[in-house]
Structures are given as C-alpha cells and as structure tokens.
Amino acid sequence: MNLIDLLNYEDNAAKTWIGSRDPRVKLICSIMIISLSIWIKQIFLLIIVFIFIFLINTNVLGKRFILTYLWNMKIILLLLIISNLLLFSFDQIHLLFLNALKFLIFTSTFIFFNKTTSPDKILDLLIKLHFPINLSWTVYTTIRQATLLIEDIIYQNKIQQLRRKDNIRYSRIFKIHTMYMLLTSILSRGITTSIEFADALNTRGWNGPHNKLPLNPTKFTLNDFIFLIITMIFPLVLYSVGKLIIN
Amino acid sequence: MLISGNIGSGKSTLLRTILKGFIPGQIETISGNCEIMGTTAMVLQRIKSQILTFSVEEEISTSLSYKKIPRQLRKEMVKNLVREFDFEDYIQRDPRLLSSGEQQITVILAALIQKPDILLLDEPFSMLDHENSQKLYSFLMKLKTNNTTIVITHHHPERISSLIDLHLKLADGMVTYLGPISKNTFQSQSYGNIENYENSNPVHYTIDIDIGYTKFIKKINLKIPNKGLILIKGKNGSGKTCLLLTLSGIINPIKGKISLETHNIFLPQDTYNFFWEKDVQQVIGQNNIPVWLNSMLDKSPFVLSEGQRKKLALEVIFRSESDCLILDEPSQALDIETSMWIVNSIIQHSKLKLIIISSNDLFFINQISRYANMIMEL
Numbered sequence: 001m002n003l004i005d006l007l008n009y010e011d012n013a014a015k016t017w018i019g020s021r022d023p024r025v026k027l028i029c030s031i032m033i034i035s036l037s038i039w040i041k042q043i044f045l046l047i048i049v050f051i052f053i054f055l056i057n058t059n060v061l062g063k064r065f066i067l068t069y070l071w072n073m074k075i076i077l078l079l080l081i082i083s084n085l086l087l088f089s090f091d092q093i094h095l096l097f098l099n100a101l102k103f104l105i106f107t108s109t110f111i112f113f114n115k116t117t118s119p120d121k122i123l124d125l126l127i128k129l130h131f132p133i134n135l136s137w138t139v140y141t142t143i144r145q146a147t148l149l150i151e152d153i154i155y156q157n158k159i160q161q162l163r164r165k166d167n168i169r170y171s172r173i174f175k176i177h178t179m180y181m182l183l184t185s186i187l188s189r190g191i192t193t194s195i196e197f198a199d200a201l202n203t204r205g206w207n208g209p210h211n212k213l214p215l216n217p218t219k220f221t222l223n224d225f226i227f228l229i230i231t232m233i234f235p236l237v238l239y240s241v242g243k244l245i246i247n
Numbered sequence: 248m249l250i251s252g253n254i255g256s257g258k259s260t261l262l263r264t265i266l267k268g269f270i271p272g273q274i275e276t277i278s279g280n281c282e283i284m285g286t287t288a289m290v291l292q293r294i295k296s297q298i299l300t301f302s303v304e305e306e307i308s309t310s311l312s313y314k315k316i317p318r319q320l321r322k323e324m325v326k327n328l329v330r331e332f333d334f335e336d337y338i339q340r341d342p343r344l345l346s347s348g349e350q351q352i353t354v355i356l357a358a359l360i361q362k363p364d365i366l367l368l369d370e371p372f373s374m375l376d377h378e379n380s381q382k383l384y385s386f387l388m389k390l391k392t393n394n395t396t397i398v399i400t401h402h403h404p405e406r407i408s409s410l411i412d413l414h415l416k417l418a419d420g421m422v423t424y425l426g427p428i429s430k431n432t433f434q435s436q437s438y439g440n441i442e443n444y445e446n447s448n449p450v451h452y453t454i455d456i457d458i459g460y461t462k463f464i465k466k467i468n469l470k471i472p473n474k475g476l477i478l479i480k481g482k483n484g485s486g487k488t489c490l491l492l493t494l495s496g497i498i499n500p501i502k503g504k505i506s507l508e509t510h511n512i513f514l515p516q517d518t519y520n521f522f523w524e525k526d527v528q529q530v531i532g533q534n535n536i537p538v539w540l541n542s543m544l545d546k547s548p549f550v551l552s553e554g555q556r557k558k559l560a561l562e563v564i565f566r567s568e569s570d571c572l573i574l575d576e577p578s579q580a581l582d583i584e585t586s587m588w589i590v591n592s593i594i595q596h597s598k599l600k601l602i603i604i605s606s607n608d609l610f611f612i613n614q615i616s617r618y619a620n621m622i623m624e625l
Contacts, residue, residue, distance in 0.1 A: 120301045159520045162511060189549075193295075206313055
C-alpha cells in the first residue's frame with residue numbers, strides 16, 4: 001500500500017451509500033469524530049469511536065482495504081509506542097493505547113473524507129460554505145497537483161530503480177543519488193506539467209476563479225438527512241455509555 | 248493543414264508558437280509574426296497534464312462552464328458529443344484513472360466542444376487504437392466540411408491523406424510548402440528492408456483479465472519464455488499498460504503472483520520518468536555515440552522533443568544488459584525512419600533477450616507480429 005492509496009480520491013468509494021453523501025454531511029461527520037477523539041479520555045469509549053469509523057470505512061472502502069491499511073500502520077504504531085515510552089513512564093501505559101487509538105482514528109477519518117470526496121466536490125463544498133473564491137480555487141488546484149505529483153514520485157522511483165540496477169556506479173551511493181535522480185526528474189516534469197496545465201486552462205477560455213456550477217450538483221437528500229441524524233445520535237449514545245460506566 | 252517532419256524538427260514548438268504559448272527549453276531564434284483570425288483550441292501531445300477536473304463530463308464541459316453556459320445546455324452538448332464517439336459509458340469516470348488513449352479522447356473532446364475556428368492538434372492519433380482513430384478521423388472530416396481550420400502534426404501523413412489540403416514539412420529549421428496532397432504521395436513509404444527473419448509458427452494467446460478502477464489484474468495463467476518477442480495488443484483501456492507494469496513489478500496484482508525471474512528494464516509511455524541525468528552525454532556514455540545525438544550531447548534530456556526523448560530512452564534500453572526489455576508503446580510519436588530502426592533493433596535483441604511490447608499502432612503491429620513468438624490479445 002502506497003501513500004497515494006490513502007490520499008487519492010476513488011470513484012468506487014464515492015459511489016457507496018456513505019461515500020455518495022453530501023460533502024457537507026461528510027465534513028460534519030469527520031469533524032465530529034475528530035473532536036470526540038480529542039476530548040475523550042477513556043479507552044473504552046475511544047474503542048467505540050474507532051469501531052464507528054472502522055464500520056464507515058468498511059462500507060466505503062471494503063474490509064480488505066481497511067485491514068491492509070491497519071496492517072501497514074504497524075511500524076508507525078511501533079514508533080508511536082516507543083516515543084510514548086520515552087516521554088511517559090511505564091506506569092502510565094494507558095496513555096500509550098490512548099494515543100495509538102487517537103492516531104488510528106485521525107488517519108481513518110482523513111482517509112474516509114479524502115477517498116470519497118473529489119477535489120471537484122471539495123471546491124463545490126468550499127464555495128457553498130462561502131469561502132473566498134480565490135482561496136477555494138487555490139485549495140482545489142493544490143490538491144489536484146499534489147496527488148499528481150505524489151503519483152509521479154512513486155511511479156518514477158520504481159521505473160528508475162529498474163533502470164539503475166544496470167548501473168553499478170549508482171548503487172554505491174544509492175541513497176543520495178536516489179534523492180538527486182528523483183528531484184531532477186520531478187522538478188523538470190513539474191515545470192512542464194504546470195506550463196501545460198496553464199496552457200490547457202488558457203485554451204479552454206479560463207479567465208480567473210469563478211463560482212463554479214458543477215454539472216451534477218450534490219443535493220441534500222433524505223439519505224443525507226438520515227446519515228446526519230446517525231452522526232448526531234452517535235455522540236449522545238457515547239455520552240450515555242460513558243455515564244453508565246462511571247456510575 | 249498537416250505539419251510533418253522528423254522527430255525534433257520543431258512541429259510541437261511551431262504549434263505552441265502559433266498560440267504564443269510558453270516553450271520550455273532553449274530556443275535560439277524566434278522571428279516573424281503570426282496573426283490568428285478566429286477562435287482557437289489546442290490539444291498538446293502530453294495528455295495527463297491537460298486534465299483539469301475529476302470527472303470526464305466536467306472535463307469535456309470546462310470551456311463551456313468558463314463561458315457560464317447554463318448547466319442543462321452544457322449537459323446536453325456533452326451528451327451529444329460523447330454519443331458520436333460512443334463514449335457515454337465513461338462520462339462519470341475520473342479521467343486520471345482512464346488509460347492513455349481514453350484520456351486523449353477526453354481531452355480532444357474538450358477541445359472539440361468549443362467549436363473553434365482553428366483547431367490545433369499535436370499528434371492526435373498517437374495513443375488511439377484503430378477504432379477510435381477512425382472515429383476521430385471521420386469527425387475531423389465533418390469539421391473540415393464545416394469550414395473549421397484543422398492544423399495537425401503527424402508523423403504518418405499517408406494515414407490521413409484524405410483530410411489534408413495543405414502540407415508543410417519541417418526540416419533543418421526550414422518550413423517547406425508541399426502543396427495539396429495526393430492520396431498516393433506517401434503510399435510507397437514503408438519500414439524498408441528488414442532482415443529476413445520470420446517466426447514461422449507464432450503462438451497466439453487470448454487471455455482473460457479483469458481491470459478495475461484501481462489497477463489490478465487477475466485470471467492470468469501463462470508461461471513466458473526466457474527469450475523471444477511477446478506482443479500485447481488490444482483496444483484503448485483494455486489493460487495493456489497495466490499488464491506491463493505488473494510484469495515489470497512496478498505495480499502488484501491484487502490476486503496471484505506475476506513475476507519475471509530475469510532483471511527487466513521498463514520503457515514508459517511518458518519518458519520524462521525515465522531520465523535524471525544532467526545532459527545527453529551522461530545518459531549515453533562516452534562510447535558508440537549514435538550520429539543523431541552528436542548535435543545534442545550537451546542538452547538536457549528534458550528539453551528534447553517527445554520523439555527524441557523516446558528514441559534516446561530506446562537507445563539506453565537496447566544498450567542495457569537486462570535480460571528482459573519491457574516496452575510500452577515504443578512506436579508512439581515516432582517517424583517512419585525511427586520506427587524502422589526500432590523494428591530492426593527489436594528483431595536483433597529478441598534472439599538473445601526477452602522483449603515484451605504493447606502497442607495499438609496497427610502499422611507497427613503488422614510489421615512486427617510476424618517475428619513474435621507469442622501474441623496476446625487483451
């Protein structure tokens with residue numbers, strides 16, 4: 001699993017029941033989950049939040065993808081545990097699990113929003129939320145170019161790895177040279193890509209940021225309302241469970 | 248109007264100069280004036296960087312939305328255009344996840360919907376399969392009868408002879424006017440003398456693969472020999488590049504395992520990914536420098552033309568000590584002379600190494616298929 005697999009928008013994910021919800025509802029849901037994970041201090045309640053986002057992601061991305069993602073997180077989690085052990089003492093072991101869970105919830109929420117909301121929808125969302133037009137377009141273009149760049153880096157690195165196996169000279173100073181090779185081709189490619197992107201905008205009659213009217217605008221439907229209610233009920237359920245445990 | 252010429256003769260540069268676009272790299276002299284009478288639309292050779300949105304439907308209608316044309320009218324116009332190209336199934340897809348050929352159709356449709364007076368197309372057929380080339384060709388014929396000026400750069404004028412009224416040839420920095428084109432002008436051109444080596448009994452395989460939005464391949468079970476030539480052909484979007492990427496180990500199949508035991512080297516369609524060196528001299532080394540590279544040894548590989556860069560990448564690949572050469576669309580954007588050199592080199596190397604090629608260039612496939620040990624249809 002590459003970084004791009006986590007960041008990239010995916011058509012299939014966006015077509016699922018939860019994935020196709022209005023971006024505003026998805027944003028509220030994401031903010032709510034992140035806020036809960038910041039405020040909650042009990043491990044048991046955090047596990048419930050984690051299960052909630054896990055179920056959402058299972059619906060959107062499939063069980064296989066989520067389990068592969070969790071398996072790939074093992075090294076980062078290990079580093080997190082080591083850093084926690086260095087910062088805190090062994091008797092505060094619950095903090096360790098707390099931070100690990102919070103980390104998993106943050107990243108899972110980020111993946112959920114990112115993979116189901118295309119930059120087009122994000123632009124639409126920002127405009128609907130009355131963000132300044134220039135800022136909205138900057139966010140949109142940055143997301144679009146960043147995903148292209150990350151995709152290119154991964155692809156280029158692998159193609160160049162195949163080519164340089166031929167060349168013993170380069171393998172001796174492998175790491176520095178890898179960086180040099182990648183940077184050289186990415187920068188030159190980046191310049192050309194940007195020029196061609198600008199040319200394409202020009203030839204299609206671009207005359208600055210505008211209030212974009214998407215061809216298929218997202219409408220607030222009954223399903224969006226149902227999902228919003230589920231999202232709103234969840235913190236109340238969590239609060240009641242927390243109260244029960246304390247009592 | 249057709250602009251032809253060998254690789255690196257300046258065809259793309261001329262097109263961009265017409266639109267007063269910025270041209271990266273070194274240009275020694277620019278003089279003269281170009282006055283454009285009417286609206287223009289242009290499609291550049293590299294497609295990926297011209298994709299502006301995340302849905303084919305939105306992509307095709309970008310110019311209309313910039314003109315603030317009402318939503319319903321935009322939808323209707325897109326619908327009518329995609330119907331002519333049998334492209335309706337793709338309009339809800341993310342263009343970045345389509346194949347190169349499908350992306351090229353998308354970007355060309357985005358230019359066609361503008362109904363420009365002057366349409367500038369840089370190698371518009373380079374990534375298209377035969378069927379899509381025919382569709383585009385007949386659409387351009389229709390535009391021509393509707394008084395649209397079409398300026399095309401193309402390496403193979405003989406394939407689009409009926410479309411051409413005016414032919415300009417670029418060579419050594421000079422533009423030569425060749426006048427109206429007759430249908431038989433280029434018919435005599437071929438790949439010339441190819442060594443008489445023919446595989447009398449090539450094995451044909453039809454394999455069943457499943458390609459999704461994310462790149463994966465399944466249901467493949469085949470044994471690949473350790474030397475010889477394997478040709479993979481198929482329509483746009485059939486998964487040729489995906490299969491080559493999997494065979495070379497660049498992407499992993501979701502199910503099963505495909506791996507070549509020998510060390511391989513991969514030629515991507517976009518050769519920007521292939522280089523990192525400061526100049527051509529560093530790429531090619533000190534010995535046996537080909538004559539065509541003599542004048543550009545101090546240049547960066549990134550300022551070469553698409554064709555020159557592809558030929559340079561092929562030089563590197565044919566000189567490599569890898570046992571397996573994987574070439575994705577090697578004849579794309581190349582002139583007849585270079586294509587002939589590729590065919591000859593492939594035949595020579597396939598006696599000692601394993602060469603796997605994917606292509607939808609019908610002419611190239613016809614030339615090379617009789618030397619293939621295995622032909623796969625996707």
